[in-house]
Amino acid sequence: MAYILNLETATKNCSVSIANGGKVLAVREIATENFSHAEKLHVFIEECLQEANLTFQNINAVAVSKGPGSYTGLRIGVSAAKGFCYALNIPLISVDTLELLAKKVTIENGIIVPMIDARRMEVYTAFFGNDYTKISETEAKVIDENSFFEVQVPMHLVGDGAIKLKSVLTDTKFNFYDEILYPSALEMCQLSFDKFKISDFEDVAYFEPFYLKDFVLNK
Structure with a gap:
């Protein structure tokens, strides 16, 4: 089996899960109007590791929601995922954000x-x-x-x-479906494991989020 850390930050929902063989071990998420990703992401990761009784050394891969979505949210998630993959020398997996939403x-x-x-x-x-x-x-x-x-x-x-x-x-x-607003790291668990099994990995050095549109600065 494989322990995979899943990060979903493409929308207002900051969502983290850890799964083993596609089965959810722990999940944390919160959706706020002001985007709390920078404050919450690493806290949620630590909490998920603790709940699953794991350390970073147990993680076999990191999966990230690749977009489309919020420019800032995607940057936060992808930067964190790449950092973990570099430091731990483990594969990076990307998952289509719209597919995650469809899976709900x-x-x-x-x-x-x-x-x-x-x-x-x-x-x-x-x-x-x-x-x-x-x-x-x-x-x-x-x-x-x-x-x-x-x-x-x-x-x-x-x-x-x-x-x-x-x-x-x-x-x-x-x-x-009024109750379904945002994608979640829950739906990432099986998708990322399916990609892990066939070694469908990204190049950690060159991977970039799928922004779809150019970033526009709001004044």
């Missing part, structure tokens, strides 16, 4: 559409089948009342980007 809902028919808020009427999004296979490319998409008119199957919208669009996307094919 189970459907029988239609498509899952995770949406991460990209401000105003724009979201980061992609389509996933009911088996979580990604069936469209990730994009930053501006949404209006005519969006997705070509889709003729039920659409299951999840994420903080979806919730802000409830007044715009009013067709009966749109299904909203």
Whole structure:
């Protein structure tokens, strides 16, 4: 088996888990409006290690949510993950943030559409089948009342980007899940272990988050 430290910081949810062979041993997370990642991430890591009765020397790999998402949040998570991998000489694994969000809902028919808020009427999004296979490319998409008119199957919208669009996307094919706002390190546990088993690792020196859009400084 493999002990994997999972870090999810791409959104307002600062989330950490430790798993062994894909099974969750410990998890800590908190979602705040002001982004508490810099203050909470390393505290959560230490708490998870203590709960799992492990030390850093027991960790076999670090997995990080690669984006898209918050520029600052992604930088914090990836920087921490790379630092641990360098110091411990262990592999780095990256996981698609939208896939993590899609994994939080189970459907029988239609498509899952995770949406991460990209401000105003724009979201980061992609389509996933009911088996979580990604069936469209990730994009930053501006949404209006005519969006997705070509889709003729039920659409299951999840994420903080979806919730802000409830007044715009009013067709009966749109299904909203108000309780599902952010991706979590919980869903990373099996995904990161699956990648570990096939040695699907990133280059620690050159890996960069998937920002999708250029960083814009707000004045």
